Amino acid sequence: xLRNWDHxxxxxxxxxxxxxxxxxxVRGQVWALLLDIxxxxxxxxxxxxxxxxxxxxRAQVFSKNIRQIDLDVNRTFxxxxxxxxxxxxxxxxxxxxxxxxxxxxxxxxxxxxxSDIVAILVMFLGEEDAFWALAxxxxxxxxxxxxFFAPGFPKLARFQRHHDDIVEKxxxxxxxxxxxxxxxxxLSSRPGAGGGARRTLPTLPRARCPAxxxxxxxxxxxxSGASGSVCMGPGPGKxxxxxxxxxxxxxxxxxxxxxxxxxxxxxxSPMFHRxxxxxxxxxxxxxGFLQDTLAQPWALEDEAVLKHLxxxxxxxxxxxxxxxxxxxxxxxxxxxxxxxxVSPAPTAxxxxxTLETLSGADGLASPGPAxxxxxxxxxxxxxxxxxxxxxxxxxxxxxLAAPLWxxxxxxxxxxxxxxxxxxxxARLPWQRCSSLPNLPGxxxxxxxxxxxxxxxPQHWVPFPLTPAGATPMATPQTKxxxxxxxxxxxxxxxxxxxxxxxxxPFLP
Amino acid sequence: xxxxxLYQFRLIVIGDSTVGKSCLIRxxxxxxxxxxxxxxxxxxxxSRLVEIEPGKRIKLQIWDTAGQERFRSITRAYYRxxxxxxxxxxxxxxxxxxxxxxxxxxxxxHVQPYQIVFVLVGHKCDLDTQRQVTRHEAEKLAAxxxxxxxxxxxxxxxxxxxxxxxxxxxxxxxxxxxxxTIQEGWxxxxxxxxPNVVHSSEEVVKSERRCLC
Numbered sequence: 099x100l101r102n103w104d105h106x107x108x109x110x111x112x113x114x115x116x117x118x119x120x121x122x123x124v125r126g127q128v129w130a131l132l133l134d135i136x137x138x139x140x141x142x143x144x145x146x147x148x149x150x151x152x153x154x155x156r157a158q159v160f161s162k163n164i165r166q167i168d169l170d171v172n173r174t175f176x177x178x179x180x181x182x183x184x185x186x187x188x189x190x191x192x193x194x195x196x197x198x199x200x201x202x203x204x205x206x207x208x209x210x211x212x213s214d215i216v217a218i219l220v221m222f223l224g225e226e227d228a229f230w231a232l233a234x235x236x237x238x239x240x241x242x243x244x245x246f247f248a249p250g251f252p253k254l255a256r257f258q259r260h261h262d263d264i265v266e267k268x269x270x271x272x273x274x275x276x277x278x279x280x281x282x283x284x285l286s287s288r289p290g291a292g293g294g295a296r297r298t299l300p301t302l303p304r305a306r307c308p309a310x311x312x313x314x315x316x317x318x319x320x321x322s323g324a325s326g327s328v329c330m331g332p333g334p335g336k337x338x339x340x341x342x343x344x345x346x347x348x349x350x351x352x353x354x355x356x357x358x359x360x361x362x363x364x365x366x367s368p369m370f371h372r373x374x375x376x377x378x379x380x381x382x383x384x385x386g387f388l389q390d391t392l393a394q395p396w397a398l399e400d401e402a403v404l405k406h407l408x409x410x411x412x413x414x415x416x417x418x419x420x421x422x423x424x425x426x427x428x429x430x431x432x433x434x435x436x437x438x439x440v441s442p443a444p445t446a447x448x449x450x451x452t453l454e455t456l457s458g459a460d461g462l463a464s465p466g467p468a469x470x471x472x473x474x475x476x477x478x479x480x481x482x483x484x485x486x487x488x489x490x491x492x493x494x495x496x497x498l499a500a501p502l503w504x505x506x507x508x509x510x511x512x513x514x515x516x517x518x519x520x521x522x523x524a525r526l527p528w529q530r531c532s533s534l535p536n537l538p539g540x541x542x543x544x545x546x547x548x549x550x551x552x553x554x555p556q557h558w559v560p561f562p563l564t565p566a567g568a569t570p571m572a573t574p575q576t577k578x579x580x581x582x583x584x585x586x587x588x589x590x591x592x593x594x595x596x597x598x599x600x601x602x603p604f605l606p
Numbered sequence: 607x608x609x610x611x612l613y614q615f616r617l618i619v620i621g622d623s624t625v626g627k628s629c630l631i632r633x634x635x636x637x638x639x640x641x642x643x644x645x646x647x648x649x650x651x652x653s654r655l656v657e658i659e660p661g662k663r664i665k666l667q668i669w670d671t672a673g674q675e676r677f678r679s680i681t682r683a684y685y686r687x688x689x690x691x692x693x694x695x696x697x698x699x700x701x702x703x704x705x706x707x708x709x710x711x712x713x714x715x716h717v718q719p720y721q722i723v724f725v726l727v728g729h730k731c732d733l734d735t736q737r738q739v740t741r742h743e744a745e746k747l748a749a750x751x752x753x754x755x756x757x758x759x760x761x762x763x764x765x766x767x768x769x770x771x772x773x774x775x776x777x778x779x780x781x782x783x784x785x786x787t788i789q790e791g792w793x794x795x796x797x798x799x800x801p802n803v804v805h806s807s808e809e810v811v812k813s814e815r816r817c818l819c
Contacts, residue, residue, distance in 0.1 A: 166623060166674055169624045169645075172642070173624075173643060174644070174645075176641075176642040209676055210623075210646075210677070211647040213645070214644075249679070250679060251679070251680070385651040385653070
């Protein structure tokens with residue numbers, strides 16, 4: 099089927115397959131096909147150039163994003179075996195992808211919540227593919243997650259309103275109950291809807307996490323991958339347009355596919371879990387339900403869950419509330435992606451106690467020719483090169499003081515063809531996080547993906563016991579000797595129980 | 607059944623990213639400490655009962671907020687409906703301490719027309735060897751803004767209870783004195799549910815009397 103994708107891909111049969119989930123072994127390949135990654139890569143290669151000056155101007159923004167990325171990478175999926183090692187292969191892949199994206203799409207930069215999504219992508223795809231997958235998810239009209247993360251969260255607000263409408267229409271009792279609990283916002287406003295939704299199923303337009311992730315970090319494990327595929331897959335009742343053919347439809351496929359799924363996931367959770375139960379809960383109970391209970395395994399077969407999901411989707415479709423109002427232009431990238439933005443006023447880099455100056459370009463990326471943000475199809479993008487090719491020259495001029503998050507061969511580097519000519523490149527001081535380690539021994543490890551380790555429960559492990567001093571990333575200057583796999587010594591700490599402890603099934 | 611409580615206070619916990627807001631709240635509400643916790647995205651909700659005097663229980667609704675600046679647009683909506691707040695910084699991270707001003711300015715703008723009682727919390731005090739902010743300067747800053755200062759550690763459970771109960775007690779005193787009043791349409795302070803109505807109204811009367819004396 100994979101070999102004959104153009105034929106099989108857009109079929110109804112395939113669509114139903116997605117609901118059951120894609121086998122972890124081929125999940126990465128299927129995602130790559132669904133998101134057209136190969137095509138983007140082949141068409142966009144070589145279009146971008148590396149421009150250190152512009153990078154310098156934007157370095158302050160970068161350092162801000164990078165610091166946050168650094169902090170968050172270290173707390174993303176740390177109880178999963180792939181992300182368990184501090185500065186392990188996957189963690190670095192995650193870091194590189196997020197960093198590259200923050201440069202590629204300066205409007206979004208980095209927003210908390212993206213790390214979960216990218217972590218899932220990195221589990222099944224190589225670094226480079228994961229980057230393009232993210233870029234596609236963000237920018238394709240069919241997914242347009244840009245609006246979830248852009249400042250102000252426009253898409254999120256739209257889904258929020260739609261969610262409120264549906265709750266009012268379909269779950270009147272619940273709405274009334276919430277009002278009587280003196281907290282009308284409990285479910286419909288951000289913490290409620292978001293809190294629960296975020297941890298339940300993918301593509302939730304959750305307010306708490308403005309990011310619909312292919313799988314929430316606490317999604318029932320079996321479902322995560324399946325739902326990720328559903329979200330990327332063809333939408334209900336719509337053909338997934340084969341590569342290159344973007345036939346205009348009444349509803350853009352994205353709205354049919356992604357938004358409808360999002361609405362369902364968001365609304366289905368309360369509906370699915372018997373609203374009458376929720377009616378008996380006080381506010382704390384409701385919040386607990388939304389924040390925690392939903393995230394636990396539902397004590398049902400995945401198939402049963404998906405069956406319910408489909409049923410409620412059909413219900414919503416009948417009631418004509420399966421789609422939120424159309425998106426406004428504010429949800430799409432305004433600035434050309436992957437292009438250098440001309441900063442009005444270059445700002446001086448401010449040294450700070452948590453930053454240190456680091457020489458070297460370190461693959462920070464850059465910008466390329468103009469694209470049209472309105473254009474829904476694949477956009478011209480940067481060249482994605484192997485690190486060993488062009489940047490070596492620049493780097494060799496001056497040894498890196500401390501290669502932070504070292505770029506392994508094959509690492510995603512957004513760079514230029516032909517190689518950067520400016521030897522001063524390597525001497526540009528970059529503000530980087532001092533908490534990043536020096537891990538020269540890791541140069542050889544490449545995150546190639548796809549891998550067959552998935553979100554199966556057995557891969558979720560208790561977080562390794564670490565001493566206080568090794569608290570990740572918190573302290574500059576002291577850590578970096580944290581070799582992956584040996585997180586340190588010291589007093590025992592309570593394990594992280596939320597993700598691995600026994601769960602109480604919610605449904606009888 | 608609802609637990610019996612005299613008042614319900616809504617608190618908000620703010621501070622820079624990774625200063626340990628979620629861990630502190632989890633330690634307080636669940637009594638445990640997670641080595642790593644996912645970044646908070648948006649706002650999270652917790653609650654716990656606190657007994658400030660024998661028989662007088664206060665329910666705390668605690669809103670945990672995301673530290674990343676982008677989420678301010680969401681989190682600032684919660685200042686208005688909070689009566690108290692814990693402003694956290696990380697004693698091993700000077701920048702988070704420097705940003706305390708910024709956080710205070712931010713709240714000042716958005717809390718109007720209500721008032722909010724803050725306590726400054728120096729978190730991660732178990733990492734004393736990596737300390738970048740001295741107790742003295744933190745106390746000075748807190749005093750300048752009329753806040754209390756307390757150093758806590760969620761990891762070693764140092765002063766976690768104290769931070770919350772002290773704040774609760776302060777707010778309770780203000781409510782008793784009538785400096786903070788329960789207002790319709792404001793979620794900051796609520797009086798207890800039905801089983802307590804008599805009790806709490808007595809309380810109000812009593813406190814008024816005390817004030818007059």
